[in-house]
Amino acid sequence: MTGTIAIAPVVVALVAGTTTLLARRWPRLQQTVSIGSALAYAYSVALLVRTVVFAPDGAAIAYQLGGWHAPFGITLVADALAVFMLAMTAIVAVYAVIFSVRFIEAANQRVYYHPLFHFLLLGVTGAFLTGDLFNLFVWFEVMLMASYVFVSFYGNSEHTAAAVRYVVLNVVGSALMLLGIGGLYATTGTLNMADMAQQLAQPGVDIRPVVGLSAFVFVTFALKAGLAPFQFWVPSAYRSAPIPIVAIFVGATKKVGIYAIIRLYFTVFGTANVTVAAPGITGRSPLVLLAPVLLTVGVLSVLVGGFGAVTRDSLDGLFAYSSIGQLGFVVIPLGIAAAAPSESLRQSGILAALVFALHHALTKSVLFFSTGVIRDATGTTRLSELGGIGKRSPAFAGVFLVGGLSLIGIPPLAGFFGKLFVFNAAARQFAAATSGDIAATGSALAILLVLLLGAVLTVLYSTRAWMGSVWGHETEAVAMGTIDRVEVTVLATLAVVVVVVGVGFEPVYHFADAAARAAIDTEAYTEAVGVGGG
């Protein structure tokens, strides 16, 4: 069965979680198993990537769990979009484990850190692979539970407070999601996403409530992705969770929200047979209504995140706000894609979102791990207590510079291509709008201007982070500490990945482009699941 490989990453993560739990009496063994599992996970994802995308006959594959064929059982679907997200997760996960072993206090690692880590990874993996709406909810719960433990992991009052905020918002989100899923199931009679897409596209069936019901699910996804106005949990949760976990939050769990929006709206709801008419917008797809919502949410995120980051005193706080803003850069092209009049613009919008998401996962990981290195050496992440690290460790400064420049979007780093594609989508929308009415031109122009403002804010806070920590007078905290060379070496390899993704962009483009095409190719998706063709 060729489909079996689709479940491989799930199995690896599940086994990893269980084995590390069993091995907890032997810390060394546990760490080895943990790292080995992460590598095995990356290997399974690599196999999947090859099978689905890079093999000559690469195509989406599905695995029908328990032999119950779709739409009756639960189906896992590994298409280009899902494996793109998995690949991103796998890279961050490997580094996060290695970094955890080095960075987290040995005694703390023994407190179920590793099993929880792999269960978190399991939740993320399941969410990317599942082709079933309720099953998606289940993996969301797994992710939520595991992240909740990590936010409160250190157990002081500020961590507990952050965890309470996190859990309250997400439980409300879960309730909304459940309500939405229930409604969608009641309306379409199916939970299988491919089947649902077919039901929605059928003529003559009244599926109008779907547009409203899907909003409940959307809100939960936006909450997971930390988009404004659902970003409230982000800064405190990021400051509380262990730093390697924050990398997973940034690189994987937030991206689950983005993935779910793309998957549900573009693959499943995109072809729905429904007329949407509101002041200023009319069309024959739920995407018409999604477009202004995504654009608003994206613009708000860019502004809240960008402005919020500029004066934060702690590096982790600064990068937390930054990731709110950067997710705005992911969502705006999605909004452009949703509003797109043409297939090609739709695809370039999604492509932009995916490339930016990949860059953000890698670059922010570099920056958060760098923050970890700094904390490890100096015991603080406050810019007011830092300075002169560049003189202590030029190698670290080099890594941090790569991260900062990629965040700003300097070529040829990964961040440049993220920025390039996002601006490309916006520029194309503007070009398409210049022949349209004033409102369309105005909104396209406004989006371009917000993106420009967001990018300038990025320069402002990135330079501030750089000057406050790497430049400046050496503070006492820096003078007393030593930068861990092993951590810097590990980090340097990740910085190299950021460079390589940019310099060797051709295959990355090929991959992201395949993912973007998969996102809007409902037919291929349903065919892979096996409900296609009626």
Added chain:
Amino acid sequence: MDLGFWPLAIAIGLPFVAAAGMPRLYPLVGERIGYLGAAVAAVSFGLLGTQIGTEGSVSRPWIPSLDVAVRLHADGLALLFALLASGIGILIFAYATSYMHGKPDLGRFYMALLAFMGSVLGVALAADLLLLFLFWELTSVCSFVLIGYHTEDAESQYSARMAMVITVGGGLCLLVGILFVAIAAETAGIGAFDLAAILERNDAVRVALEETGLFTPALVLLVIAAAAKSAQVPLYFWLPRAMVAPTPVSAFLHSATMVKVGVYALGRVRPLFHGTEWTSLVATLGIATMAVGALLAVLARDIKELLAYSTASHLGLMVAAFGFRSRYGAEAGVFHLLNHALFKAALFLVAGVIAHEAGTRHIDELGGLRHDLPVTAVITALATLSMAGIPPFSGFYSKEILFEATWETAQTGGGVAWLYPAAAVFASVFTVLYSLRFLWLFFGDRPDGLGSIHRAPGALVVPPAVLAGALLLVSVRPSAVIDLIVNDAARATAVGVVDIHAGIPRHVSGPVVMSVITVSAGFACFPFYTEIRGILEGVSTATARVHPTTVYRSTLGTVDRTSRLVRSRVQNGLIRTYVWWLLLSACALTAAGYASTAVGIPAPAMAETPVAVVLVLSVAVVAAIAVASAESHVTGVLTLGILGFMIAIFYILGSGADLALTQLVVETLLLLIFLLVLEEIPEFYGELKRGRALRDAALSVVVGTTAFVSVLLAAPERGADPTPTAVFYVTNAVPEGGGANVVNVILTDFRAFDTLGESIVVIIAALSVLVLLTMRDRGETQ
């Protein structure tokens, strides 16, 4: 000779390779590593020199899918700029080796300087829009690192960040402008980023730009980008601040090369954009900068500041020249690019010598230096007279062509176009003034406070002397240089035929009169320099509020205030606020979804609802209100229990026995757990404000209504057929699943994967209890 890929690629790549090796090499070689930099620059210079006279493009693929390639293009303009960068580079590295003696962090310094040189060569030779952007941004980054060379100095940091914000901000405009051009190129059927092809078929691209309505946006964006990079009004203010960098950096980046990148880019795209809009935007911008820069240079008190403003002014001259459509515009721009690079680099190096030997850069504290620095005095004389545009020095020739360009434009345009020559003369008078003032550092009286001055070491004097030699060559034999490269360069940017004539004019004409006025007014005003400066200071103080520096500072202040507002107002730490927004957004979006699809809201079938159900649910509603308004925790928990049990009864009435059982278990456990933890919870939370309570009540009604409407909409019609899935489950539960209870079979077989996930949730929940107990108050370290 044919154009080769490798000579160009090596010329660009070698500096980067050397830069990468610097941190390793520096500890081995020491300070003399600067000579290695000079050697690298010499190799690049030599390689480029072999290409003089060639023209064409070469390329190697980079990202074929995007049609992005390492496309390099050589023509007169590209080679002139690249030769200037590498040639001056040789001198700068040689100079720096002596100048930076004993300074810290030289490995990093030379690394950035080399990478910078490679980037400028890249900008000069790139024929791919993305490649051009890459090198463009790298020059900004190198500039940031070099301006911030004194990393501990707050002023260096401020200036470095300012330069980064302005130039990278300009870079963003360039990016969008490039994308607009690329879209048009695609429409015209040309490879999107292939600059050489775009320029070759500029008419087609231009038509496409105009048809898509992108002509003006692209033009404006590119001009903003160039203005940010090349310090045009009002974005010039970062340039004087960049002078905190060591002098070799100022001479190399901030006078001779990097700041010219913007001018160069304008020259490159000139054939694509030329026209009325182009002239009115670019020429006006340039002339304005020329005037403002010259005035500010007169105001300056520091020799490097004077030179910085003068640089802005001369960049304005080049921009203006490129702005004029006639052949004179192309000629003046290109020729001045060369002349300015030579005299300004020389003057910066001289400024370095002065600072090094006299220990001050303050203009009023310096004078009569010719006695102590005779050779430097000669160099300065050559360079300042060229800068002032005094015949027969090189600067005169290019400025005279600019005058011709303004004169011609005024004659053809008439009316306001006469402001061009007027403003050009006005700016040039001040250029003469500050040039003479700089010269006066050597020839004026020696102030009393000035201490003893050492003779400058040869290593510091030779580089500017070489530049002065080149200036002399251009001054005496302009035709030689013009024939060698300048004419070719002008042709690359010109719209028509070019034919540069440089020499002392023999007939009286408009431009000649302009020059006569400029020089004589400049000399006539010089005795009143202090008075003029006083007047300008008055004007400057009166307009302080609109100075770009002030605007920059206050904008950053506003950004910071907004940032704090985000922290205090948006992220206020109150769960109430957070949940409020979450629920409100969810309801609003759902309502929008229902409204936009015009779903009719079905009336609830009240008549068919059994009385028992109505009764039970009414009790539940009452209980819910009681929970919200409960005075104490105990009452709240108990009433919550009533609510839960009512729901269980509702399930029983709806024949969901298993659901009811689950609900009862959950409710009982909840009640017990709540009662156990109540002890630990504070009795009293504080006063609830009336307005807030009302707001929350309103929101809860909205949430309830939305959920209610959603359930009504989603509920299947009475008597509807079961779905295929339901039919499948019922039919297959016994034969395939082996269980008589369909729900059980769903949970353990059909959808067992869900159950697996939920079991993991339970495991994590158990682990979370253990983690919370173990880690309690442990913190990040033990």
